[in-house]
Amino acid sequence: IHDGNNSFLYGAQRMIELTHEIKHSDFNDLSAFYNFPYLNHEDLHQTPPWVKNTVWYQIFMDRFYSSTKNSSLEWGHLPVKNDELYGGDLKGVTQKLEYLADLGITGIYFTPIFRSPTAHKYDTEDYFMIDPQFGTNEDFGNLVKKAHALGIKVMLDGVFNHLGFNHPYFQDVVKFGEKSIYKDCFFIDRYPVVNFNLTKNGKPMYSKGLILNYKTFAFNPNMPKWNSPNPIVEKYLLNCVTFWIKNYDIDGWRIDVSNEISHDFLRLVKKVSRQVKKDTFILGENWDSSYPWLHGDQLDSVMNYSLSYPLWQYLEHKIDLITFKDMLVTYLATTPKNVMENMFNLIGSHDTERIRHRLHDDIRRVKLALLLMFFSAGSPNIYYGDEIGLSGAHDPDNRRTMPWDEKNQDLELKKFVKFLIELRKSHPSLSDYDYHFVDAPICIFKKTKDEDEILVLINNGKKVLLQVPDSLKDRYKNLYTGEIIELHDKIYVEEYQFMILQKESTL
Template identity: 55%
Template sequence: MNTHALLHRAKSEYAYAYDKKTLHITLRTAKNDFESVELLYGDPFNWFEKEWKKYQKKMIKRYQTESFDYYFISIKPEDLRCKYAFILNNNAKSYMYGSKRLIEYNKEKLDLQNLFNYPYINPEDLPHTPSWVKDTVWYQIFPDRFYTKKSLLPWGKLPVYNNEIYGGNIQGIIEKLPYLADLGITGIYFTPIFEAKTAHKYDTINYYKIDPSFGTNEDFKELVDKAHSHNIKIMLDGVFNHSGYLHPFFQDVIKNNETSIYKNSFYIDKFPVVNFELDSNNEPKQHSIKNLNFKTFAYTPHMPKWNTDDSLTKEHLLGVIEYWIKNYNIDGWRLDVSNEVSHDFLRDIKKISRNTNPNTFILGENWDQSLPWLQGDQLDSVMNYDLAYPLWEYLEHNIDLNEFINIVNNYLALTPKNAMENMFNLIDSHDTVRILRRLNDNKDRVKLAYLFMFLSAGAPNIYYGGEVGLTGDQDPDNRRCMIWDSNKQDLELFNFIKRLISLRDKYSVFKDYDYKFLSTEILAFTKERNNQKLLVVINNSPEQKTFSVPNELKDSYLDLINNSVAIYDKITLDAYDFKLLIKEETN
């Protein structure tokens, strides 16, 4: 037995309340170390029969990586309290792994002090993520580059720069809502639309005003209303980690230094605030500067960091949150640089959002493992780079299939299911290389990326233009103008993604949490839910490959792409091809 591999923590990703009656419990062990694992559990106060009333249930070995097994069980504690330990069975011997030590198991002599404890499932501690989120298909729009009838610069010119305003606007987006509805989109995530200097608008000047280049507040209200009429939700980008250099609060600090009433609204290290060269507009001449006299996003003086513990800052920014929910009926906030915003202020954001409208969604921009933010009190979800990263690496041939499966299974094992089902899944964004360029502008390879994303638990996102073959390298090249000329659009790719959206809506099995991997030679897995079984085979190779279907899976399947029915025992795939098959069981 490898005791060093044993790991469990109460009230963590290893033991959490899935809903108001259900606990999910996971144990990590060394790979293939035990014949079976059972959960011993009961209510710590249930002694009505002169002994502790306990239950013993077998856990399932749900995930396996190169080093570890992850055992899982879902239980419903009778009175919402639970003390528990793990019974490890191997070679006719049983051990009890508890909160304090590992001992030989003696069911007649239980040390109740050596039990893990989930004291109580308090419903107010649950995430309460709005029910609509997990079924949403998102579409991310960079407004200046999406659509306008009268562009200010030649539409589609290259290269593009972040200081260029092309004139994409709200009325243009309204005009294209039927296009998005036809594709199957049910949620739009906008990069910032409040008044700011740059095209990207992450340097906010006025949080209460739509940037004039996009239109007016009234235009935005019309957009929300018309989007809702198409069953499309609206999520805004809230830049609450930092403001723009031209924000009135910061300009007051520059002008009045120590006497400014806003001096504590930012992190000022010393006065005067400005210790760098200004341009002819009295703005920072350089984009990135070390040793500034105030804290910023990265090293850019254009984005001073808010002190969200300051009362004036709190009043201002929380007022913004409430204003756009209450007056414009938006459905969600995506919080920029959320991992650099204090946990305390994120809790404030969630409270005021939910108090204003209980169905408001709170999404965070976290690039790393995000469990501290997903405990139910802060974010509902994060941009799921945790899943995008291994997919990118595998599709780019930077890691092999075995390593891909390891990373994905680790993600599945250690991400709470009530967070996973609401994840904002993506394969590209305004901060990354576009997926088409990442995969050397090979459409067949891009299809594999979209396919895997749509087969993952969570809400898929399409970065504008990805559906018609818009390509681009790193920022700012990934922010090119949308392609509207149908002669230049990849309509075959559009129809493929539209088909995936339709299939995901029709078959709930697409949204199941687990991929049951079948091979280390070719990416093949099954997914099962509600009497539906998917068999998926993906050839991420420039060469033809054949997959031998395991005996227990040899059956008649419907091909969901070409609508043909056949019996499969071997599947031969050309380079970068796939099979998406379904078997619907009848009771």
């Protein structure tokens, strides 16, 4: 580095002022130099190449579509509760695969579908059996085959941090205590295991403040925590991982509560998955900074709340534009690009309030959220029903039944989602890593890759008269409306308006 008078060597350890001409002997001390060791192929990220181009669709099975209509509950009934079963099933999803394909979906993420007494199925009782409420293993195999024929991948939810209270292994410990061969499969603090009353159906009755005699997920007695390093547990769960890949050709696992599972066990999940099917995708549910899990040996990706948080907070007007850009730039600077391109981007899920509810039923702002998600590196995910304006507060209200009558759907919003999916496919810049922000009173950024350049304007507030920066003055085509506009001096940008512009000269 030269400042005109002095020269400095910017080294790996420190900055050194050069007081003499560099001589060959100066290279004998390598401490100031950056060293790049040989990278072994097996140590590199091996995320399947199909992941970064996937458009995901998350399905909460019981509430998506029922092929039998045999539930005693009316489809569309409100309010919904977590102990209610509405009859959504595998055959119902199979019947709606064409709908998903037409929307542009190329990957389905199912919340748990294994045998369990609840609607959410996060308290698994049999990891090798589809819950009879949803159908059979054969029904699932048929769904996967038809999905693959339509170019749609299938990812299952693996609840490997905890299990259901009535799982045979845990019930053996409840019955036999310290004499159970499964006692070390769990974290038992005291015996007898059960220190609470049970319902007539044998389910725990938990009193607030009670200290349980065993470790659980979220202090919930219905969900004892697995001791994954235990040989019995390890064999059982890894057999589950490979069973559904070998026998039903699934394409990925979403690991529930992955940040509470042993790193060693996650390494084994990836290893055995790839041994069976080399392009299996391993996704984790981490809500916080996740880099320790993303070195290539454990998870391929995580549910990208590092993107969701700033997006939500900006559109909810909890942070200003400067803070929003700062949070995004921090995310870009701290996330390796080979990880970022495979991130699972989302604006809502079964664990959050729906985006429409979050933004007070303002569809204009919902569109801004969708736009920002689709114009970010990583794989966008649509939580079932968000594409047609389904609303809902936090769990359980965010798990309403899917409205299939078009009279109850926002078809214009659905059309917008299809537009974004098609636009992302045709413009590689939209999935590129960086947002090239422009200094302006509203959110303006460019997405570029090779010769493809898109200019995006987002007004997250009241109508403004924008003084057009000199660098943006040109004639453009609005890719959403099709109109030709000229940015020259000033332009009005309406409340919550967006523009997706491409220079006319590059069309």
